[in-house]
Amino acid sequence: MQIAVNVNGTEYSREVEPRLLLIHFLRDDLGLTGSHWGCDTSNCGACVVWLDDTPVKSCTVLAAMADGHRVRTVEGLEQNGELDPIQVGFRQCHGLQCGFCTPGMMLTARWLLDHYPDPSPTQIREALSGQICRCTGYENIVRSVRWAAEYEAAGRLGDSEAALDRPT
Amino acid sequence: MTGRAEQARGGTGAKTSGATGGTNDRPRQTSGMAGGTSGATVDSSGAYGPVQRKEDARFIRGKGLFVDDIQLPGMLHGAILRSPLAHARILSIDTAAAQAHPRVEAVITGQTLAARNLSWMPTLSQDVQAVLATDKVRFQGQEVAFVIAQDRYSARDALELINVDYEPLPAVIDARHALDPDAPVIRDDVAGRSDNHIFDWTAGDRAATDKVFAAADVVVASDMIYPRSHPAPLETCGAVADLDQITGKLTVWSTTQAPHAHRTLYALVAGLPEHKIRIISPDIGGGFGNKVPIYPGYICAIVGSMVTGKPVKWVEDRSENLMSTSFARDYHMHGEIAATRAGRILGIRARVLADHGAFNGAAQPTKFPAGFFGIFTGSYDLQAAHCEVTGVYTNKAPGGVAYSCSFRITEAVYLVERMVDALARELDMDAAELRMKNLLRPEQFPYTCPTGWQYDSGDYPRALRLAMDIADYPGLRREQAERRQRGEYMGIGISFFTEGVGAGPRNQMDILGLGMADGADLRVHPTGKAVLSISCQTQGQGHETTFAQIVAQELGLSPDDIDVVHGDTDRTPFGLGTYGSRSTPVSGAAAAVVARKVRERARIVASAMLEVAPDDLDWVDGSWQVRGDPEQARSIAEIAMAAHSSLELPEGVDGHLDAETVYNPPNLTYPFGAYICVTDVDPGTGEVRIRRFIAVDDCGVRINPMIVEGQVHGGLADGVGMALMQVIAFDSDGNCLGGSFMDYLLPTAVECPSWELGATVTPSPHHPIGAKGIGESATVGSPAAIVNSVLDALAPFGVRHADMPLTPANVWCAIQGRPLRTDLAIT
Numbered sequence: 001m002q003i004a005v006n007v008n009g010t011e012y013s014r015e016v017e018p019r020l021l022l023i024h025f026l027r028d029d030l031g032l033t034g035s036h037w038g039c040d041t042s043n044c045g046a047c048v049v050w051l052d053d054t055p056v057k058s059c060t061v062l063a064a065m066a067d068g069h070r071v072r073t074v075e076g077l078e079q080n081g082e083l084d085p086i087q088v089g090f091r092q093c094h095g096l097q098c099g100f101c102t103p104g105m106m107l108t109a110r111w112l113l114d115h116y117p118d119p120s121p122t123q124i125r126e127a128l129s130g131q132i133c134r135c136t137g138y139e140n141i142v143r144s145v146r147w148a149a150e151y152e153a154a155g156r157l158g159d160s161e162a163a164l165d166r167p168t
Numbered sequence: 169m170t171g172r173a174e175q176a177r178g179g180t181g182a183k184t185s186g187a188t189g190g191t192n193d194r195p196r197q198t199s200g201m202a203g204g205t206s207g208a209t210v211d212s213s214g215a216y217g218p219v220q221r222k223e224d225a226r227f228i229r230g231k232g233l234f235v236d237d238i239q240l241p242g243m244l245h246g247a248i249l250r251s252p253l254a255h256a257r258i259l260s261i262d263t264a265a266a267q268a269h270p271r272v273e274a275v276i277t278g279q280t281l282a283a284r285n286l287s288w289m290p291t292l293s294q295d296v297q298a299v300l301a302t303d304k305v306r307f308q309g310q311e312v313a314f315v316i317a318q319d320r321y322s323a324r325d326a327l328e329l330i331n332v333d334y335e336p337l338p339a340v341i342d343a344r345h346a347l348d349p350d351a352p353v354i355r356d357d358v359a360g361r362s363d364n365h366i367f368d369w370t371a372g373d374r375a376a377t378d379k380v381f382a383a384a385d386v387v388v389a390s391d392m393i394y395p396r397s398h399p400a401p402l403e404t405c406g407a408v409a410d411l412d413q414i415t416g417k418l419t420v421w422s423t424t425q426a427p428h429a430h431r432t433l434y435a436l437v438a439g440l441p442e443h444k445i446r447i448i449s450p451d452i453g454g455g456f457g458n459k460v461p462i463y464p465g466y467i468c469a470i471v472g473s474m475v476t477g478k479p480v481k482w483v484e485d486r487s488e489n490l491m492s493t494s495f496a497r498d499y500h501m502h503g504e505i506a507a508t509r510a511g512r513i514l515g516i517r518a519r520v521l522a523d524h525g526a527f528n529g530a531a532q533p534t535k536f537p538a539g540f541f542g543i544f545t546g547s548y549d550l551q552a553a554h555c556e557v558t559g560v561y562t563n564k565a566p567g568g569v570a571y572s573c574s575f576r577i578t579e580a581v582y583l584v585e586r587m588v589d590a591l592a593r594e595l596d597m598d599a600a601e602l603r604m605k606n607l608l609r610p611e612q613f614p615y616t617c618p619t620g621w622q623y624d625s626g627d628y629p630r631a632l633r634l635a636m637d638i639a640d641y642p643g644l645r646r647e648q649a650e651r652r653q654r655g656e657y658m659g660i661g662i663s664f665f666t667e668g669v670g671a672g673p674r675n676q677m678d679i680l681g682l683g684m685a686d687g688a689d690l691r692v693h694p695t696g697k698a699v700l701s702i703s704c705q706t707q708g709q710g711h712e713t714t715f716a717q718i719v720a721q722e723l724g725l726s727p728d729d730i731d732v733v734h735g736d737t738d739r740t741p742f743g744l745g746t747y748g749s750r751s752t753p754v755s756g757a758a759a760a761v762v763a764r765k766v767r768e769r770a771r772i773v774a775s776a777m778l779e780v781a782p783d784d785l786d787w788v789d790g791s792w793q794v795r796g797d798p799e800q801a802r803s804i805a806e807i808a809m810a811a812h813s814s815l816e817l818p819e820g821v822d823g824h825l826d827a828e829t830v831y832n833p834p835n836l837t838y839p840f841g842a843y844i845c846v847t848d849v850d851p852g853t854g855e856v857r858i859r860r861f862i863a864v865d866d867c868g869v870r871i872n873p874m875i876v877e878g879q880v881h882g883g884l885a886d887g888v889g890m891a892l893m894q895v896i897a898f899d900s901d902g903n904c905l906g907g908s909f910m911d912y913l914l915p916t917a918v919e920c921p922s923w924e925l926g927a928t929v930t931p932s933p934h935h936p937i938g939a940k941g942i943g944e945s946a947t948v949g950s951p952a953a954i955v956n957s958v959l960d961a962l963a964p965f966g967v968r969h970a971d972m973p974l975t976p977a978n979v980w981c982a983i984q985g986r987p988l989r990t991d992l993a994i995t
Binding site for chain 1 (some may be wrong): 219220223224225226227228230231232233234236237239320321343359372399400401402403404451452453454456485486708709713761874875877878880881882883884885886908909910914916917918922923
């Protein structure tokens, strides 16, 4: 079947099998390998991308279901050559080790801050509770998201310099 | 925005209260510190410190390169047909329909492989393992056939078209019955084998231990299972094999923690010339020991490329990963501890039944069939100890070491720390007081334990005191007493562990005859930028950053000036790889030693530049300096350019500063730590909540404290999983009950508390920079602290022991007086 999907602002039109999973469409058909496949059962969240404006586990979404929709992947976090503060936060706070879960974690975290700009550590943990990281023990992921939240809060106040210096 | 943001200092360490630091390079000096946050007390003059990771730039952009990301022109996809039965004879395999599938290019069976003498392969433990079964299947999930198709979906489709006729056989599932006289013989492939026995192994002095026990006031015994679990890295195992039909060169991208060892084994097994094999370990999505062995899928991908003449990719799915690749633990332990009534521990002994599955695929040094379990005497000053371990076959997946266990020290630490707590209960003595009374004292180091391991350095009481200070231990005990009055069940659990990592001295430790040394090459370009090639590689540990820091520290360079090459056998020197926390103790030492060789070569060149004798130069602040004349100094960059210039070079230097080395460690390094876990248990539901976890680790000199803390965090989460959630259990037919993440539960962010870390620094006296390994410390040390905490909470119910995982059901049953047998679904 023919599908048309807007991925990270680019329109893609492809002939696909109806059973093709979105994660395989992104990775194998479009070559966007930043999203990872980890479990098949919607438990690990390595495959999280946005479908329109909502994080989904792309191992349990058919590519056909994305027909006519927008998809945002880790490759779409960076805008105009500038890293998203979430990406910077993960780097600043050692929020990643092997890097396999990181794209999915960052996409959920981006959604969280878009809707809850000042989440508590507990809220961050709950937001990420559908995703698994085997390396970090989560603490530094929580700190990474808090870093981005504080950076963005200071930016909204026109005080981004202060955000950078502020301890988390 | 971005540029500034990336330069800003990291803000980690919000909750750390006894933080790390003191990363000097004077190995014999010790320092203890508390207070501050990560890196706050680090000496800023050197290259050590919490510098951000080089690796992150690609990962945060989704630009890592993992095995499944590799796409080659014309690449085919493989899939494995697996046995649905735990034990069965194969009567026939019909692949005709699969081969007729329009998108299938080849179907490989054990017969195909047998024609190439590849249907069996050696394991890392002197056993053999079926690549594709020819006679019998011996565990559920065993590899039976391999389909190669033009896309991954078609390969899966074609698996459904293969017909295998099985004759079911009775299975051996409960290890306790593996040696029964009437037990079915699993390994009848081995001529003359009449039982399921693999090995008997002992350590320590039995007679001396029995004597100590006979004279002791108190002896406490306990049976415990360290159940089978699985490391479950988020990236499953896989490979892309590409045999160049013209040059004969085989390139294999694979999820391997030991690319050089794999290359040699492929050469020996397949008869391929070793110089025609290139193993590339690209970005690896977590290893934890799961990616040390060679799996049948790798061999199938290689044979698939030979058969089809095209590149073949094989990537297992999650169920395949959990059901067929190296599991961990599965130790059935009986422990006994002897002490005086006053709480002086005298001796410890243990009998262990080790379930190794259907093939002994344990990845461990040859002379150590039970790994380093012999360190089960722990951190205490004992008079005698003895253990015996018996390994058996069962109809379960092969393996037996994987999962951040430091070659079975996880099991050893769990045993001794559970026994010490059991003794404390028996003596009605505080668990911290009992440990403090018996911990080895600083002046006893280097210390040879009763089973012969020589601990290199340690200050154990200081670490335990720091953990107790961070926790406010007396305050916690008061709170616990108050809560018990109110009918609330709070537990406080302690674990003190000694690790032995950095295998190892090559005269004692090898894997299949390959000594466990590691190489390093260091090239210094004319402008003073350098490339370090190492024989281990990162699976997330940050080698590209920390190894650059090691070299930078030795040569007065910035870590930014050094690239680290790893994970490619054509581009790196031979070495045994990354597992058992051995990178820093072995390969890290090699990096320091090779940098010092470069520094000495630079000294000779500098002597020519400055027209003085080499002996008149001192290495000061990153330069060779004429003694007594600080103005006369040359940096490595200046010297490197001169070494490549027309300067007439003295004897000993031919035109560059480059050097190479092999590091053969004189001993293991012995990191240690004190952990305290605070839990709240709901007796109505059996639910355990970890309220606090305090971890004080001593891994000697910390190259990058930020990365060290990250390693500890991850290991603590592993401990939560093993203690409370994870188990690979089986039913009586051998069906694996942990075959997906729906059933094999891993901790998420909500099960993990905000870790509270502390550090002491007791350098290793024999390591070139005083460092010890850290990768597995928390995985080794934390399960006992959590279990001790839960059992402490349950003390009012008279519960003395319950096995991991302490799931709500298991805890609730323990409260009712009948704890579950957690490794079996049917007991």
